[in-house]
Amino acid sequence: PWLMVVGTIQIIYAALTSPGQRNLKKRIAYSSVSHMGFILIGIASITDTGLNGAILQIISHGFIGAALFFLAGTSYDRIRLVYLDEMGGVAIPMPKIFTMFSSFSMASLALPGMSGFVAEVLVFLGIITSQKYLLMPKIAITFVMAIGMILTPIYLLSMSRQIFYGY
Helix, strand or coil: CHHHHHHHHHHHHHHHHHHHCCEHHHHHHHHHHHHHHHHHHHHHCCCHHHHHHHHHHHHHHHHHHHHHHHHHHHHHHHHCCCEHHHHCCCCCCCHHHHHHHHHHHHHHCCCCCCHHHHHHHHHHHHHHCCCCCCHHHHHHHHHHHHHHHHHHHHHHHHHHHHHHCCC
8 A cells, every 4th residue: 555655646746846847857757757656556556457557657658758858868969958948949940859759748648549548547447446445545546646647738738838839
């Protein structure tokens, strides 16, 4: 049960702290911390579905996180800026980076059809079908996970908006 509590705290803390970050790499790092919370909850569910979701989340976030950090580094090499409020309006000079960054951001926020969505749904199903926990803790954990899933698009899409459009 403690692993599940740590996972839920991780999800909420990272999702609430991330929007306050001005540094692009820090915001991506907080997104990674939030996703690691889903992995912990999937492991703590002790069901085949939850563990499969955790493994898929590890693989999926490994690729997505690496791609986002790579694109952040590439954009830094091109424009020598790392703070979001200074980067505004780089969609026009860097259209390929804009397209790839937008695609990977959508995958990171678990857009349906992307691997992150499948992983998070499997973790949800794993915790809901777990026989180890009582009903009320399962409802509370699921509610906190849902809040984390709602907050993720807020900080990822605002990050993309600040970088590429400048507002």
